[in-house]
Amino acid sequence: MAGQSDPHLSVFSAAEVEFLAEDEMVEIVPNMKMGPLNFICGDFGPFRPQIATEVPLWLAVALKKRGKCTIRPPQWLSVEKLTQVLEAERDSPREFQPLPFHYVEISRLLFDHARDDIPDVYMVRSLIEDIRYVRFSKVESGLETISGRTHAVKLKNLSAMEVNIVRPFVVRTLQAFYKHDSPQMIQHPDTAANRPPQVADRGPRRDLRRR
């Protein structure tokens, strides 16, 4: 696994998460004629000029680089949709809006390789950035609620890249809290010695976000 910084903490590097995101399907409009492609992951095509078809993102980017197609940006990657999402993110401080799991990676790949296919690309780009900032500050304020009684964290609608960024920190934090809140460390006066360590009941699971 190249590009990995610390094998114990972060399971994926950003480039690896991007690699996973390249399997997402995206619609393209070819400008050439070609028979169907038969891959291990599935069959794609046939490709006919001006007839839209669905292919994985990596294939779309490869074709786009050769000037063989235009990529149709996904529904959610438009100024109206993203403005709605951004407003909803700002209005609900305790919830994340449903966005594609790989929205950070997909948008970056499209901005890099298909910027001429996205209408208002500058606007879309800054909206994505704003959404990411708003969501990340929500993650941070949510992490403040972690305490000794927390032993699991639930993050609904969080995307792959966002999880990947906070993973090393959250894992270490939970480990530290687990250690410091263990029954061996926090003893009760009456049942001090020779009691087996209990792990069964450590308080209710805490949702990071209330639904």
Added chain:
Amino acid sequence: MAHYYDIDDIIMEGELISVSFHVAANGVGLDPGSETNCVEQGSKVELPFWLAHELHQRQAVSINVPACFNQKTRKEIQADAACVDLRNRCLYFYELGCKIAPMVGDRTIGSFLLYTFTCRYKEVLSKAHSSAFVVAPKFLTLLTKEETQLYEAARSSMAAFRKWRLGGPRFEKASILGKKRKPND
């Protein structure tokens, strides 16, 4: 020993802590204050943790509560946990606390550690992900080893993400561009 190869665990065990001898020991030269090579019964000596631990198991010494867990520190932590310079007092504050708590028989150390960590964790959290470009902020010098590792984990993953988002090697600056030329060159 769960952390036999953990270098931090090994260094931590070198922390000096104060112990009182229950028995007299001959020919050990542990007590720098005494004129002979012996340790009198009841004398207070500073020993590294690993030695104190072994002697404690053999009931030769009793361990005194280290200064970083005394009432004065506790009051300071209660006043403003984030500003207390724990690094200076004991770099391995939490690790030492966890190991020493069952040996000194002070049950409040455990909850004191948890309280300290909970308060200081919030400070680390608020700084770790945002200040990626600030070079060695002053607050870093207050953190213990465990807190520094936590901060580093967050900072490095955020830095890796920023690097990826800027497009990796394509936008990497040549090392010569950042340097300022000295006037007398």
